[in-house]
Amino acid sequence: xxxxISAAAAAALIPDGASLMFGGFMAVGTPxxxxxxxxxxxxxxxxxxxxxxxxxGHGVGKLIDAGCVARxxxxxxxxxxxxxxxxxxxxxxxxxxxxxxLAERIRTGGSGLGGVLTPTGLGTSVxxxxxxxxxxxxxxxxxxxxxxxxxxxxxxxxxxxxxxTYRLTAAxxxxxxxLAAACVIAEADEIxxxxxxxxxxxxxxGVLVDHLIERPR
Amino acid sequence: xxxxxxxxRRVALELADGSLVNLGIGLPTLVAQYVPAGISVAFxxxxxxxxxxxxxxxxMEDPNLTDAGGGFISALPGAASFDSGMSFALIRGGHxxxxxxxxxxxxxxxxxxxxxVPGKLVPGMGGAMDLVVGAKRVIVAMQHAAKGxxxxxxxxxxxxxxxxxxxxxxxELAVIEPTDAGLVLRERAPGVCVEEIxxxxxxxxxxxxxxxxxxxxxxx
Numbered sequence: 001x002x003x004x005i006s007a008a009a010a011a012a013l014i015p016d017g018a019s020l021m022f023g024g025f026m027a028v029g030t031p032x033x034x035x036x037x038x039x040x041x042x043x044x045x046x047x048x049x050x051x052x053x054x055x056x057g058h059g060v061g062k063l064i065d066a067g068c069v070a071r072x073x074x075x076x077x078x079x080x081x082x083x084x085x086x087x088x089x090x091x092x093x094x095x096x097x098x099x100x101x102l103a104e105r106i107r108t109g110g111s112g113l114g115g116v117l118t119p120t121g122l123g124t125s126v127x128x129x130x131x132x133x134x135x136x137x138x139x140x141x142x143x144x145x146x147x148x149x150x151x152x153x154x155x156x157x158x159x160x161x162x163x164x165t166y167r168l169t170a171a172x173x174x175x176x177x178x179l180a181a182a183c184v185i186a187e188a189d190e191i192x193x194x195x196x197x198x199x200x201x202x203x204x205x206g207v208l209v210d211h212l213i214e215r216p217r
Numbered sequence: 218x219x220x221x222x223x224x225x226r227r228v229a230l231e232l233a234d235g236s237l238v239n240l241g242i243g244l245p246t247l248v249a250q251y252v253p254a255g256i257s258v259a260f261x262x263x264x265x266x267x268x269x270x271x272x273x274x275x276x277m278e279d280p281n282l283t284d285a286g287g288g289f290i291s292a293l294p295g296a297a298s299f300d301s302g303m304s305f306a307l308i309r310g311g312h313x314x315x316x317x318x319x320x321x322x323x324x325x326x327x328x329x330x331x332x333x334v335p336g337k338l339v340p341g342m343g344g345a346m347d348l349v350v351g352a353k354r355v356i357v358a359m360q361h362a363a364k365g366x367x368x369x370x371x372x373x374x375x376x377x378x379x380x381x382x383x384x385x386x387x388x389e390l391a392v393i394e395p396t397d398a399g400l401v402l403r404e405r406a407p408g409v410c411v412e413e414i415x416x417x418x419x420x421x422x423x424x425x426x427x428x429x430x431x432x433x434x435x436x437x
Contacts, residue, residue: 025264025301026287028280051264051301052341055287078340079287087339096339099263100305100347107302120309120347123380156281168292169265170281171300203300 004214010152010185011037013211017070019047019148021106021181023174026052026079027059029166031154031187033213035059039066047071049106049148051099051173053080064092073146075099098126101143103176109145110179116143151181155204158188159195162209163202171203178204187213218433220360220389223406226251226433228317228358228387232258236314237307239263239348242286245317245358261313263304263344268296285344308344309351316352318345320359320386322368322375325420327382327395329357330375342378349379361388367419369393369400390414392431399423404431 005013011034014020024030030050038046039062046069053072054061063069064082071093077083086092097105104116117140121127131142153174155164164186166174178184186209218226221244229251232238239261240246252258261267262284269284270291278289292298307313322330329349332342349355362368369386385403386393391414392404402424405414411428 025285026283028264028283028287052343074341076341076343078338078343084339094339096341098342098346099301099344100309100351103301103305118309120350120379122350123377124346125376126342126346166300167281168279168298169262169283171298172265173301175300176302 004191004212007033007037007187007213008040010034010211010213011041011043013183013185014038014043014150016043017045018150019049021148021151021173021177022048022050022060023153023172023177024050024054024059025169025172027054027061029154029170029172029174030054030059031152031185031213032059033187033216034152034185035062038063038068043068045070047073047148049073049146051102052076053083055079056082071095073097073102075102101126102146103173105143105146106173106176106180109147110176113145115145117141118143146180148181149183151177151184153178153184153186153204155186155188157190157192157197158186158209158212159192159197159206161194162186162206162212163197164188164204164206164209165197165201166203175203178208183210184208185211185213191215221247223389223431223433224358224360224387227392227431228356229253230432231315231354231356231385232256233314234258237261237267237312239308239313239316239352241316241318241345241348243319245319246286248317248358261304261307262290263301263308263348265300265304266290266292266296266298268293305344305347308347311351311353313348313352315354315356316348317356317358318348320357320368321363322370322373323357323383323386323395324369324373325371325399327400328373328380329355329378329383330373331378333376335376345378349381349383354385355381355383357383357386359386359388361390361417367417370419371421390417393422402428404429406431407433
């Protein structure tokens with residue numbers, strides 16, 4: 001971990017056209033201050049990777065509203081009519097990935113593995129263009145690892161070394177994404193001194209986190 | 218009893234004591250209201266919790282505790298929360314006893330389509346493909362027809378959610394089980410005759426001379 005930076009400074013680190021993994025499930029567990037700073041910066045051409053695009057005005061939905069996004073990789077966009085409208089208009093390219101496959105592609109992307117063999121998607125349009133591999137008579141789809149330029153996480157507590165905890169259903173994709181990007185930036189509800197978080201409670205080790213977003217002043 | 222209540226009440230009779238169950242968004246969530254007395258079930262929500270309960274009183278909601286539809290929930294004593302990797306390992310890895318999903322179509326082979334209508338509706342599959350592939354039992358809870366068109370059809374015209382045959386179809390008219398031989402009519406709703414079900418179904422149904430009524434009490 002380097003040092004705490006402002007959300008605006010984080011947004012300035014992220015160039016137009018970058019690929020971003022965003023934690024969150026219907027905006028629960030999404031780092032809203034980073035989202036707001038990207039909107040304020042007028043970011044363009046972003047690829048966003050995450051479970052969904054929330055609703056207009058919520059979570060990454062704000063990036064869609066503001067025209068920051070060129071490409072979406074998600075399991076579900078049904079709750080955001082703006083994403084659907086922009087997809088149909090050709091303004092945003094959308095790749096839909098089954099939710100469990102998305103989780104595993106991100107996990108393998110961050111774990112040094114060559115891909116995932118999953119039965120999910122066999123016999124559906126998800127199979128198109130992919131290799132089907134036979135393992136002892138059972139068929140699996142080969143799904144490739146997924147990585148991004150940045151992972152943007154929402155945590156409950158962070159300590160000064162970047163160790164992170166999460167709360168309840170706000171964890172979702174965050175712990176997986178912490179491994180799968182070149183630069184990891186975490187926004188926490190609380191920043192606490194080293195030693196406050198017991199080792200067993202740490203779900204993302206601080207060594208994975210490059211920057212923390214400073215407390216709001 | 219309206220169509221949705223009939224479906225939810227009948228699906229609830231499929232809940233086994235001590236089982237882990239995932240309810241899809243929409244109609245399937247109603248099933249939680251009709252868990253039979255004496256049956257204890259743990260509900261999973263794929264965004265990362267087992268053991269969730271009814272929404273908290275207004276003003277008491279926790280912004281970090283929601284279901285897969287983004288609605289506020291509570292956590293019952295004994296609940297566990299986890300990340301999306303664990304959640305789908307539970308689903309795909311054979312640890313989930315049953316899932317209840319909505320449907321757009323089911324065909325004579327028992328294949329489900331429930332995630333898109335090409336050119337019209339492209340919401341995405343969310344967790345549905347993993348749920349159909351991984352759950353031990355897959356129950357489709359849906360209305361028998363949509364806009365006068367049968368949803369149970371000889372062959373899917375919509376993209377399938379998985380190649381797998383679902384375990385059971387529950388509608389407001391009937392309980393139908395896909396088998397090697399085809400779709401078997403197991404039960405009819407209270408006050409509904411077999412002819413009505415056959416007329417509302419777009420695929421061949423196999424039925425015995427006597428089709429029992431759904432054990433859900435009299436129609437209200």
